[in-house]
Amino acid sequence: MSDLVKLADPRSVRPYTTEMPAELHYYGAQGRAQPIRYTMCEGGIEWDDACAPFPAPDDVKAKWLELGKNTTTNVPMLVMDGRAYTQSSAVLRLVARKGGLMPTDIGQQYEVDNVLAAVEDYRTAAYRVILGVLGGAPDAAKIAHLKEVVLPQHFANLERLLGADDYFVANTLSVAQRVLLRLAGMRGVGPGLLCTPREASQLLRP
Numbered sequence: 001m002s003d004l005v006k007l008a009d010p011r012s013v014r015p016y017t018t019e020m021p022a023e024l025h026y027y028g029a030q031g032r033a034q035p036i037r038y039t040m041c042e043g044g045i046e047w048d049d050a051c052a053p054f055p056a057p058d059d060v061k062a063k064w065l066e067l068g069k070n071t072t073t074n075v076p077m078l079v080m081d082g083r084a085y086t087q088s089s090a091v092l093r094l095v096a097r098k099g100g101l102m103p104t105d106i107g108q109q110y111e112v113d114n115v116l117a118a119v120e121d122y123r124t125a126a127y128r129v130i131l132g133v134l135g136g137a138p139d140a141a142k143i144a145h146l147k148e149v150v151l152p153q154h155f156a157n158l159e160r161l162l163g164a165d166d167y168f169v170a171n172t173l174s175v176a177q178r179v180l181l182r183l184a185g186m187r188g189v190g191p192g193l194l195c196t197p198r199e200a201s202q203l204l205r206p
């Protein structure tokens, strides 16, 4: 059977509808995309990963620019319901709202934002070290400092925010919890996740 005939078979062609799964453009990596993946998984939003090699080839970059329009960075980028969404922290909040993981009370929204910002602070500090590990040039002194000094400082904040509760905000599952999950999988500082985001979302449910 020729490719043409196969493509003409309606069972093999998915027509474009707004119910098509979303598409997440990124590398074959966790990075800034992973909290978005965890949140979509928890919120019941279906998506396909469109993973590019790193560094992205020119044609892929051109496609990202065409879709996302940013002259700076476009990925992680979520294409959903015919629209392209960029800037990972905005995308994260978008899927959290869509998936029912963002509280409606503005005080609780602040608490979510506060946790997300605290996690981002740690991520920024950790990435300075992790990028060296990923680039094949681990710095033992920096790794030790990260584990022994930086990590406990930042995690003390997160523990304070959690208090005696199981969940950060209103003792209910929210996007804040999914973002923390990302920390559990950070290479070089945590145990690393030995499963897919979908499985992790189930396994690491607090």
Ligand SMILES: N[C@@H](CCC(=O)N[C@@H](CS)C(=O)NCC(=O)O)C(=O)O
Pocket: 031, 032, 061, 064, 072, 073, 074, 075, 076, 086, 087, 088, 089
């Ligand atoms: N502020 C942006 C930063 C995005 C960013 O730096 N993306 C990195 C990967 S984590 C990249 O390689 N982007 C390449 C591109 O978008 O062309 C965000 O949070 O989405």
